[in-house]
Amino acid sequence: MNSLIPLLVAAPLAGAALLLLGGRALDRFGHWIATALAALSFAFGLALFADMLGRDAEHRAVTEQLYSWIPVDGFQADVAFQLDQLSITFVLLITGVGTLIHLYSVGYMAHDERRRRFFAYLNLFLAAMLVLVLADNYLLLYVGWEGVGLASFLLIGFWQHKPSAATAAKKAFIVNRVGDMGLSIAIMLMFVEFGSFAFQPVFATAGDASEGKLTAIGLMLLLAACGKSAQVPLQSWLGDAMEGPTPVSALIHAATMVTAGVYLIVRSGAIFNLAPDAQTAVVVVGAVTLLFGAVVGCAKDDIKKALAGSTMSQIGYMIMAAGLGPIGYAFAIMHLVTHGFFKAGMFLGAGSVMHGMNDEVNMRHYGGLRKYMPVTFATFGLGYLAIIGFPGLSGFFSKDKIIEAAFAKGGTEGWILGLCALLGAAVTAFYMTRVMVLTFFGEKRWQPDAEGNDPHPHESPKSMTVPMVVLAFGSVFAGGLFVYGNSFLHWLEPVTGHAEGDSPLSPWTVTGLATACMLAGAALAWQMYGRSPVPVKPPVGSLLTRAARRDLLQDDFNHAVLVRPGTALAATLVWFDSRGLDGFVNGLAAAIGGISARLRRIQTGYVRTYALSMFGGTLVLVASTLLMRSV
């Protein structure tokens, strides 16, 4: 059975290779090959899951050693996979949602002349993401980590004839590289400390290391997580990443890749548990980002960018939960899975709306679409109810658990985190209601395009709506299923461990408060956007609104602090290299030239002069040799 594990990765990898090398011959049906291979990988995942369920909790983790990758003295990196409860959860999410989004893309990308390449990249993404979650050591994880970064780069920039898409792709890669530096240094620290960077040995030995070293490793892992999961201060790439085709936003920039940082922290729990300072840094990053993303989400008129702000914010919740330690690990992953359903579903819904609206993304040009796109409306609506935490739906359970865990941290810290989480819940309800109302309710506000044609909004084809319906089911039921009998917690507990914590508030109080916050946020949004006509031109807005529209000035900050000084430094060095260093060399050459011009006068052409100088030279050589020997 374990031999299926490499096949999980091999199936989509083979698809990517086939589609990229296969040439135009595969244009007509290549997308079906890719979709079939994604589904095959999902089937393998299900088989492995069933197999795992058949064993008791202690014997569920298995490893599959493939080969020795980089053998150098004292340095052992293997290509080896580890499948346990945590990784199979990801495998099912990645391949399951991945297959649905492949299917959706068949319809969405039907008219794109480079569709074959798009599916090749999607397959490549699946393979890399599976390596990321299946690796049994940090260096192989790194391969998946940058592999998904590559797929993300290729897919954000898929329409690379658009300069904005190409810029966004490069930006995502560079910002992620800053995070990857953290992963590199973390691995190096582990190697110096433990002589290994494989999960099991490192986790087993972590207790021997000093807290300072573990804190350093933890902070470096956090830096990596910030890059991949778009957490403050490395959040700036995610909004721009919406330049990619919408299925990409759903799969990579909502459901799977961006949650890799959460995986990294939960997976490294054994290190973080021993490094409380690093954990504090994690919760601070999570709490700050959950509010940051939510505020940005409130101000965006572009439906995808509003959802991107929301993704950032929801991952902030997960990161915060992961930073709480054993109180929160399982709930971080639970929210990750439910979020995978409802956010992917909503992105697909947004794609469906754009599909029906001539690729219009400005919500101020939508309005009243529920009548024209009933399936999209229903599925998006269920995702909406799930994310705001409407009682009974997925997000209600999973977010509630995180808020409870935040309070359970105890002390002042617990109160601060809990209140941040509650405030976040209110803001989430506000911006999501705003998206819902602007898109599906109110008067129609769309305008004829440049040629004067009405957009004629229409429902999308079956290949697109079916995945949306499936995801909507997940959005509704997954949460309830997971908390029923605490099944999800018990499932992950052998890997992540669990602690109850010490909450000053009873669970019912927290639930009541969260629901009240949600209702208040939603009501305010309804008041602002549902009960009065929405202007097609955005109002000037307050200072905060204007800042939030500019992503709270993240790019202005990066430009002022990094890009401009960096560009100036590069320019200065270019100048220095050609004028300074090379100028020195050329000056030297000119000086020598001048001297030799004078020396040339010695070259009289008379043999006797040369003979004399040769004789002199020989004398000097002999004398110096003798001198050296006598020393």
Added chain:
Amino acid sequence: MSYLLSATCAVPAAGAVLTAALPAGTTEARRRTTKTVALAVSVLTLGLAAAVAASFEPGGARYQLTESHSWIRSFGISFSLGADGIGTALVLLTAVLVPLVMLAGWHDATGPVSGSAAGSVPEGSFESKRRTQAFFALILAVEAMVLVSFLATDVFVFYVFFEAMLIPMYFLIGGFGDRAGGPDSDRQRSYAAVKFLLYNLLGGLVMLAAVIGLYVVAADQGQATFSLTALTDAISSGKLVIDPNAQRALFLGFFFAFAVKAPMWPLHTWLPNAMGESTAGTAVLITAVVDKVGTFAMLRFCLGLFPDASKTFAPVIMVLALVGIVYGALVAIGQKDIKRLVAYASISHFGFIILGVFAMTSQGQSGATLYMVNHGISTAAWMLVAGFLISRRGSRLIADYGGVQKVAPVLAGTFLIGGLATLSLPGMAPFVSEFLVLVGTFSRYPAIGVVATFGIVLAALYALLLYQRTMTGPVKAGVEGVKDLKARELAVVAPLVALTLLLGVYPKPLTDMVNPAVNDTLSQVHRTDPAPAHPVAATNGGEQK
């Protein structure tokens, strides 16, 4: 005594003479004959190099297939060759790259001038009818000399060939450009060639003094020989003790020459000119093959002959290498010329190689050796595709390009792969070597290791900026007519891409070959790897295979 090594070196040398002697290239058919002969010779050399690698036993003696032919007996000079793991890896690299460089530069000596500005030059109007012969003979001559340098186990023989390769390189740089440099290009090219020659001659002269000095010191203690193995044995057994001051002076003499050749910051300024003005193939010969002799020689000669001085100077050299990594990358970011950008990227990479050599850990040095191979392959891919692009548009300026992926997707795709390899994407060969170098450096010099890690962000910047500016966006005027890669060009790029991927996922054959030689070098300098603070239990997990 086996003659395999001398045959490996002699075949390209003889091929160079043969190619030069073929009838002048007055017709296309004759030129094709010349090129085919040269290519066949280089492929035969590759076969011999493969035979060397195949008969090399990783578990055996450090130098294998050794042979020695007496040359200048009175000075203890013999033409002796021997293959160790490090040398063999670089012999393979050279033998793989030369046929590809020839194929890539198939028309560089004769083909019509590309680009709208220059127009096509009528048949027979070249300076010489023997240009084709000269171009291919010079490449083979360089190959032969480089191979001897990687295999020589005699210090004097190494010196002679280390210096002699300057001559064919000088003519390759000065005589054959990419015709994309504008009206001033002839003057620029001869400036670049002379600069290359002077820089390296200066380094070579200093080294010559040190080579003679070494002989004098050794002869003084009854070891009148240039044999590398005899000298290193005498040094490690204590029979030859070089006074610390003399050792430092001699070390610096050798190191200076190698640092110029590598080139290491701040001795690098000849490289951008040489790579920018020559053909893309010549640029690859410079950066991927000839320069490797410099870093290779640091590892073999500096560390082997002057272990104590190497340790003394290591921290200073590490800092210079670190400056080179960051400086090269930043200057690359600011370049306007595609080929100069690649050259500065190489300078940054040479910093990594030197870092790995002087960190004196097994990861660092195995990583540095792998880095030499991987940088050769990946930069060859990147540079040659850039060359194909430049030959189509007739310009080296980044600003003249844009939207190439729209008109030539395969060219753009392979260019991206070259760029991704250059930025050391995991899964590709350069990642393995770069990470080994970083980890090997970090374990002894944590601060230097951390700063060097910034190099990975900067590398992503210059590689992806170049891709973005040339390949994406709307199609720029002048780019519409750019054709996609031809079969010959694909045949050049495909093996390089395949090797980059293969050595990224399965570098074991190479590491197995290199590791013993690295261990031997480390024992010569009496260095052992720093032990982990809290080693994981040996029985834990499957990592102790």
